[in-house]
């Protein structure tokens with residue numbers, strides 16, 4: 001495969017080489033982006049070794065002149081580490097486009113710290129590791145159509161992408177799809193636990209649960225029906241599903257779940273507010 005959507009002379013630099021950087025670098029490498037075109041700044045030796053072993057790319061302990069060749073800088077540190085990470089990077093960043101995966105950190109703060117107003121923020125999720133990511137993207141006013149296309153083509157190496165028009169909507173994206181895989185695993189854990197309590201092995205329960213999530217998602221993706229209709233088709237009157245959903249409703253499950261997503265969005269906004277202070 002070739003990376004035809006990306007300019008062939010583009011160099012990319014990642015600031016932070018943890019889970020999310022590794023997922024995007026993996027996507028780029030699978031699409032044929034040469035290892036020589038990717039630099040990473042990652043202070044922890046064990047993480048640098050892991051990046052070299054997994055992707056064959058060059059990982060540096062600290063920022064330096066090599067960053068000047070990057071046309072795209074991807075910010076992939078924890079929001080709490082951004083200020084410390086940005087200070088040594090900004091003097092070398094030149095006119096690069098900045099693409100951030102950090103939760104909460106706003107485009108204005110990215111521009112101020114990174115030294116360029118050409119900022120695209122995005123919120124990926126960990127299924128990016130297997131090319132099944134779902135990412136929300138937001139472009140600042142100073143980002144050109146070409147900048148948007150470049151950011152999207154990088155993100156699309158990891159799965160699907162959706163543009164949003166208002167920056168504050170990224171907090172909702174973070175709550176829904178950014179944190180979302182954790183909710184899926186939480187439900188899968190509960191299904192596995194119930195399965196073993198009812199006499200299945202853990203392996204059997206996990207396979208049934210994971211297959212059901214994958215199948216349910218594929219059916220929802222393919223179907224023009226509402227989610228409520230798809231649910232009702234499983235729910236025979238007086239049957240087993242009805243018994244289960246009645247129990248969930250009596251426990252206030254749906255309201256609790258909706259409340260959980262609001263809590264995540266509030267936290268995403270707080271992270272941005274804390275940084276701006």
Ligand SMILES: NC(=O)c1ccc[n+]([C@@H]2O[C@H](COP(=O)([O-])OP(=O)(O)OC[C@H]3O[C@@H](n4cnc5c(N)ncnc54)[C@H](O)[C@@H]3O)[C@@H](O)[C@H]2O)c1
Nearest residue numbers: 016017018019020041076077078079081085101102103124
């Ligand atoms: N993990 C997720 O599900 C997920 C999803 C979407 C977005 N994000 C966002 O991605 C970002 C990274 O998350 P992650 O899960 O990859 O975290 P992580 O801890 O795996 O990676 C962060 C990396 O940054 C490195 N780092 C720390 N200080 C640094 C510095 N001064 N300079 C350069 N690198 C430094 C750390 O050593 C670490 O390897 C976060 O801002 C998070 O909000 C994460």
